[in-house]
Amino acid sequence: MGLGDRQLKILQAIIKDFITTAEPIGSRTLAKKYDLGISSATIRNEMADLEELGYLEQPHTSSGRIPSDKGYRLYVDHLMKNGTNPQKQKNEIKKKFIKSVGEIEQIIENTAKFISETTKLTSIVLSPQLKQGKLKYVKLVSIDSNVILLIVVSETGIVKNTIIRVDEDYTFNDLEIISRIIDFKLKGIRICDITAFIIENMYEEVIKYSAIVKKIFPALMNALEEMVSIELYLEGLTNIFDLPEYHNIDRARNFMTLLDQKEYLIDLLLSSKEELDITIGKENKHLEMKNCSLITATYQYNGFIVGKIGVIGPTRMDYSYTTSVVRSITRTLSEILNEDKRK
Amino acid sequence: MGLGDRQLKILQAIIKDFITTAEPIGSRTLAKKYDLGISSATIRNEMADLEELGYLEQPHTSSGRIPSDKGYRLYVDHLMKNGTNPQKQKNEIKKKFIKSVGEIEQIIENTAKFISETTKLTSIVLSPQLKQGKLKYVKLVSIDSNVILLIVVSETGIVKNTIIRVDEDYTFNDLEIISRIIDFKLKGIRICDITAFIIENMYEEVIKYSAIVKKIFPALMNALEEMVSIELYLEGLTNIFDLPEYHNIDRARNFMTLLDQKEYLIDLLLSSKEELDITIGKENKHLEMKNCSLITATYQYNGFIVGKIGVIGPTRMDYSYTTSVVRSITRTLSEILNEDKRK
DNA sequence: TGTTAGCACTCTCTTTAGTCGAGTGCTAAA
């Protein structure tokens, strides 16, 4: 490497300028705008060097320079000062959350909204992955003679219930016994470890009480499956219209169409295991993401790693500010979720 | 009125053409394309008359004509043949639905997806309004010494539950008694009729058993409130990018921003009580909707009127096809929801 | 009298050419 001090300063100035203007910048304007103490000609020479080294790009001969992905990478890894995130904002974040009483879903949705509002970008939040969580409680409740309610509760406090309609006769006592057996057998097992095998095993044991288990077991499987399924909250999609890079219809369309694919987004967020990860432009695998950057972070729920937060924006995004927001939000979110637990 | 037969034919041809091409059409092309048996000059004269009567518009002198809102209205009310909706499609619809086992939310979401896919427009589906529904069942279940689960079930089979964390001591017996009293008092009452008054009344009666009711009652209120809240499913937003009228960024942005406002959409759909309602262009109250048309329909759940379906597209949409799709979907949806009940 | 052919005219859209301006690379002087 060995970029000179002056080159770094120039690179930084270019990035800073491009982040706000989205326009290529030339040596003369750079010299005028930023007090670098050197003439435009010198800057010109340095710029040529920086381009040769791959930190800058030139959209066409005789236009200004813009930062390359490599340039952003250098900036993010070494040049960027960690954005100051005043206490003020943190309090505001909390307040915002506190509004949503109880429900985790609400908290997560609000988190996504808050991120997209403060960063003016598109945010994605993945609900906690409960695969690792243990089952806490299973219960069957008779609603009336042909409706049974199945309740499944995870250790982390997620509740799933299913209405089961049955034609078969059953007694309250049968139901209670079945309920207890299932609860006893599954309690404390990690949800991802509850295989069809375990359930089938139980089936044998329980079928003698009543034929309704034929309806109950599929419902149970279903409830467990839903329990570990990941919910995705996407907010601030329309924010991209404010960015000059999306004034082109096709770009906007591609972006939106891409973000419409839930599975893709889940995959995208889960592929990084880091606590905070920045993927810049072409570092992204997917073609449509080549001119986007993605910041992902991991939040904790109940001690073990679980949820994901992501922000998608143009490579030209304000990395310093955005990462500081993301970092602060994950911290606050983890705090709130664990507080909630302790209560 | 008194539009001649020939004028109606011309109007119909223009509308038909404009629906597919989105381009103003002139007398010559109209004469060539559609075998009307009259010359372009005659068409020209008739077009001038139709314009004077307000059924056509001319974007600029010396361009072709396009239908006006009034023209569409005439078309929708009198000219449009009810689109044939082959049995084939109906079966396909059903199949699509049947995939989603059980959960009403799933069925509704799939409905929205299906509509937007078949019409290539943006669809909105409102979940059933449960205000009119009666409460069927309330139960408190002890999960562990400081966690209680509150379950509320409506007659229509919607379940809401809330985890309540308590520090106060309580016995299983207390909990059971409280649970029974609440259930007894509220069972059979329409959810919208359960006022704070009723609940407070009950509070007095129940507080003697344990202090935990202080936590239970707010949770109950909350659960009831959530129960009657309307969910909204929006699908096919990105479809508008395929429409030439939204190749203009600002239009696309306005459209998306408008549809981002849940409250507005709910209001929009609920403001029509008809079984099937078509609102064309300027008939819409909201400025941003002046160049859109909206088709809304009502579906039934459990006998009484409850849910809403909507399709939003440009005034140039294929009314015949779209209404037939919407009509058929509402019918199928009502059927499925009631079948589900009977099971 | 309604219908049609013909024609001059209108207006948008596209293409072409010309100009402007921001920027570059290179050379030579400080």
Next chain:
DNA sequence: TTTAGCACTCGACTAAAGAGAGTGCTAACA
């Protein structure tokens, strides 16, 4: 090593010209 100067480049903008689709009006025709 830095800087001033200069010729050159290339996209963006503007103006003019031409094409194409359409109109309204007039006059002829069945």
